[in-house]
Amino acid sequence: MVDTKESYDVVVVGGGPAGLSAALMFGRARKRVLLCDGGTPRNARAHGVHNFLTRDGMPPAEMRAEALTQIAVYPTVDTRSGLVAHVAKVGERFEVTLASGATVTARRVLLTTGIVDVVPEIPGFADVWGYSSYQCPYCHGYEVRDKAWAVCVSSAPLVDWGILMLGWTRNVTIVTHGATLDADSLAKLAKAGLKVATSRIAKVDGRDGQIEALVLADGSRVACDALFYKPDQKPVALVTELGLELDERGIVKVSMMRESSLAGLHVAGDASTMMQGAAMAAADGTMAAAMMNHALTVESALGGH
Ligand SMILES: Cc1cc2nc3c(=O)[nH]c(=O)nc-3n(C[C@H](O)[C@H](O)[C@H](O)COP(=O)(O)OP(=O)(O)OC[C@H]3O[C@@H](n4cnc5c(N)ncnc54)[C@H](O)[C@@H]3O)c2cc1C
Numbered sequence: 543m544v545d546t547k548e549s550y551d552v553v554v555v556g557g558g559p560a561g562l563s564a565a566l567m568f569g570r571a572r573k574r575v576l577l578c579d580g581g582t583p584r585n586a587r588a589h590g591v592h593n594f595l596t597r598d599g600m601p602p603a604e605m606r607a608e609a610l611t612q613i614a615v616y617p618t619v620d621t622r623s624g625l626v627a628h629v630a631k632v633g634e635r636f637e638v639t640l641a642s643g644a645t646v647t648a649r650r651v652l653l654t655t656g657i658v659d660v661v662p663e664i665p666g667f668a669d670v671w672g673y674s675s676y677q678c679p680y681c682h683g684y685e686v687r688d689k690a691w692a693v694c695v696s697s698a699p700l701v702d703w704g705i706l707m708l709g710w711t712r713n714v715t716i717v718t719h720g721a722t723l724d725a726d727s728l729a730k731l732a733k734a735g736l737k738v739a740t741s742r743i744a745k746v747d748g749r750d751g752q753i754e755a756l757v758l759a760d761g762s763r764v765a766c767d768a769l770f771y772k773p774d775q776k777p778v779a780l781v782t783e784l785g786l787e788l789d790e791r792g793i794v795k796v797s798m799m800r801e802s803s804l805a806g807l808h809v810a811g812d813a814s815t816m817m818q819g820a821a822m823a824a825a826d827g828t829m830a831a832a833m834m835n836h837a838l839t840v841e842s843a844l845g846g847h
Pocket residue numbers: 555556557558559560561578579580581582583584585586587588590591592593594624625626627654655656657659671672673676681682778780810811812813818819820821822823824
């Protein structure tokens with residue numbers, strides 16, 4: 543029977559900075575590639591992408607559109623919108639089921655599917671997340687410099703992160719969200735001159751995405767213009783379904799080749815690193831594509847599949 547499935551060298555799953563950079567690299571290396579994107583990047587709510595050289599402050603959607611225009615120059619790269627439903631290894635190849643239900647095959651797969659922020663179920667929190675509540679001061683601290691910041695430090699390893707915020711504003715209130723910090727942590731925060739509120743966050747007050755205050759369980763209010771908070775994170779559904787080996791934080795474990803525990807399936811960007819940022823994800827996607835292209839070309843030349 544003739545196999546009518548479309549076949550690619552690589553299917554790249556995820557069209558954020560990591561996947562787009564990888565697709566560009568593969569296109570320039572003349573590999574036949576399909577880039578599929580679900581259209582839900584982590585930074586969707588951000589006004590602009592910061593710390594990306596030559597693109598500082600550009601709206602994320604504009605950056606993606608520009609990337610797709612540049613990638614479209616390369617004739618071996620196809621792009622599709624929609625979530626990839628399944629990836630399965632069948633013999634030496636991968637079968638990738640697209641949102642349409644169609645299946646394509648690939649010699650290798652690169653997952654650049656990002657990571658999911660699990661926003662806490664505190665009333666009002668989801669309304670401000672990404673608009674005036676952030677994880678990364680390097681990304682969005684400058685825009686709210688010298689303003690009033692609340693920073694959630696709920697365990698000892700986060701104490702230095704809380705103190706780091708003093709680089710942007712002296713007006714910082716540390717909120718432990720009900721956690722009891724050890725004496726050393728409290729001493730460090732006091733030495734840095736930081737106010738500490740220990741009650742649980744009961745509610746986030748704000749309007750149109752702009753945070754105004756945290757309402758604490760003891761009835762007090764912490765007025766603020768920005769909230770910095772490190773949410774829990776979890777892998778996207780496809781990573782969970784594939785059963786890839788993860789570290790304790792839900793990050794996919796990869797080799798230097800960016801290859802996961804499933805041979806031939808590579809992972810790059812936020813999905814496989816704690817160093818999360820657009821430029822870092824782009825660099826990681828480029829690196830993964832270079833490693834994969836090298837392996838694919840050598841395999842072909844030496845008579846591999
Ligand atoms: C609110 C916020 C603001 C940020 N601001 C900045 C900033 O200013 N500067 C900065 O450097 N970093 C910023 N970051 C971090 C930055 O957005 C990420 O580090 C970066 O987007 C990671 O790129 P990525 O390509 O790994 O994943 P993402 O950009 O998250 O892209 C992953 C893509 O994969 C797709 N996908 C997932 N599953 C599937 C599937 N099954 N099939 C097809 N597609 C799928 C998703 O739809 C998504 O489009 C911010 C993060 C947040 C949360």
